[in-house]
Amino acid sequence: MNRLVIIGNGFDMAHGLKTSYKDFINWYWDRRVDAFVGNITKVSADSLCKLTIKDNPNLSCWNVFAFDNSYFKDIRGNRTCSGYEVITELQKYPDTFSVDTTPFFGTIIQSIETKGWVDIENDYYQLLKKCTGTTDCGYTVKELNEQLAYLQKKLVEYLSTIDVPETIGTINSAIREYICIEDLSIEGKALAKTMGVIEYDTNSFDDNRYMDERFSGMPPERTMLLCFNYTGTVKEYEQYGGLILNYIHGELEHPEHIIFGYGDELDKDYQGILDKQDNELLKNVKSVKYLETRNYHKMLDFLMAAPFQVLIMGHSCGNSDRTLLNTVFEHENCVSIKPFYHKWNDGSDNYLELVQNISRNFTNMQLFRDRVVNKEQCRTM
Numbered sequence: 001m002n003r004l005v006i007i008g009n010g011f012d013m014a015h016g017l018k019t020s021y022k023d024f025i026n027w028y029w030d031r032r033v034d035a036f037v038g039n040i041t042k043v044s045a046d047s048l049c050k051l052t053i054k055d056n057p058n059l060s061c062w063n064v065f066a067f068d069n070s071y072f073k074d075i076r077g078n079r080t081c082s083g084y085e086v087i088t089e090l091q092k093y094p095d096t097f098s099v100d101t102t103p104f105f106g107t108i109i110q111s112i113e114t115k116g117w118v119d120i121e122n123d124y125y126q127l128l129k130k131c132t133g134t135t136d137c138g139y140t141v142k143e144l145n146e147q148l149a150y151l152q153k154k155l156v157e158y159l160s161t162i163d164v165p166e167t168i169g170t171i172n173s174a175i176r177e178y179i180c181i182e183d184l185s186i187e188g189k190a191l192a193k194t195m196g197v198i199e200y201d202t203n204s205f206d207d208n209r210y211m212d213e214r215f216s217g218m219p220p221e222r223t224m225l226l227c228f229n230y231t232g233t234v235k236e237y238e239q240y241g242g243l244i245l246n247y248i249h250g251e252l253e254h255p256e257h258i259i260f261g262y263g264d265e266l267d268k269d270y271q272g273i274l275d276k277q278d279n280e281l282l283k284n285v286k287s288v289k290y291l292e293t294r295n296y297h298k299m300l301d302f303l304m305a306a307p308f309q310v311l312i313m314g315h316s317c318g319n320s321d322r323t324l325l326n327t328v329f330e331h332e333n334c335v336s337i338k339p340f341y342h343k344w345n346d347g348s349d350n351y352l353e354l355v356q357n358i359s360r361n362f363t364n365m366q367l368f369r370d371r372v373v374n375k376e377q378c379r380t381m
Helices: 009-014 021-034 062-068 070-076 083-090 103-115 120-130 141-159 168-179 189-195 207-214 233-240 270-275 286-292 295-305 319-329 351-359 365-371
Strands: 002-007 043-045 049-053 097-101 223-227 243-247 308-313 334-340
Touching: 002 295, 002 319, 009 168, 009 233, 009 308, 021 083, 021 103, 021 141, 049 062, 083 097, 097 103, 103 120, 103 141, 120 141, 120 270, 120 319, 168 233, 168 308, 223 233, 223 295, 233 243, 243 295, 286 295, 286 319, 295 319, 319 334, 319 365, 334 351, 334 365, 351 365
Parallel strands: 002 223, 002 308, 223 243, 308 334
Antiparallel strands: 043 049, 049 097
16 A cells, blocks of 8 residues: 655645745735836836836836835835735826736736635636637737746746745654554545455445554555645655655756646646647646656556555645646545645634545546545544
8 A cells, every 4th residue: 555645835834834826926026116126217017017107207217216205115115015015005096107917917916816815827727718719818828828937937936035944843743744644544445445355335334443453553655745836845754764755846946847837638628729739728738748757657657556545735636737636536546535624713624625626636426425535534734
């Protein structure tokens, strides 16, 4: 029996790292506002957003704004205000300033403002699908891809600035117990059925008796940490030995291999993208990008080697990784899927939302019901 630990961004956040897309976008705005200093023009533009000073005799350029404007000096200057708050303030004066975003970046901003979070890869895919329609969507596929590439470059830059907190050793000890737990009995009837070690009646099967008698204290033979993050946080666990680390989407140390795009070939509109026979539409398909390294085949070799459990730590199991997750979850050797969920201070948690997301990665709902571990046998992370 092997164990596959799927690691997502929530894993880094559990270690105290500000790695959410919302944190990233806030950092982006800080850098944009910082760039006002030294800009002797009235335009501050990049691939995502154009900031313009309109005709104003008191503001000849952004550099003047940075040094002479009381709002910028008093609030932004002593860091009591974020860059995004400065941008929001500019929008209150449309006769003096204009803030123009691309449709892609505008969608990202709206998601953060309305939901408090954003899935950049999913937003990209939804906008990409509009490019295959018959009506003009206001942007081209090439422009959209250039913006995603710019976001990827900036994301790598941002994540490279994040320091690992000093408390990571303590947190490691807690999470390590989950990753390296030796008891394989928690998986219930799916484990028994797959391994064929016991005959049972589904209606009268005693999970606890089976677990105690058959797999109590049985350690996994091999454990792969399938990391969807780019940071080095998960490397802290290599010291415990016996763990196979697979950066399926690349890592910061090798930015040329980072995968950032969409991976939802189960989507009903995906065939329409293929039928367009436009390689620009496929430029950021994860399945294609996987072929640039051997990480995907390394994962496949692990899946085919022996029956395996799946532990999900910090991955939302959203549609942007649906192709790969479907390969894992519906694999004939997969015996169980155990999600670690988050619990808030008010007592609420996201277990239901997480398993709802997991269900979308299945085409066979019976397998979904058989393999996902119920909440009573799951833990918070």
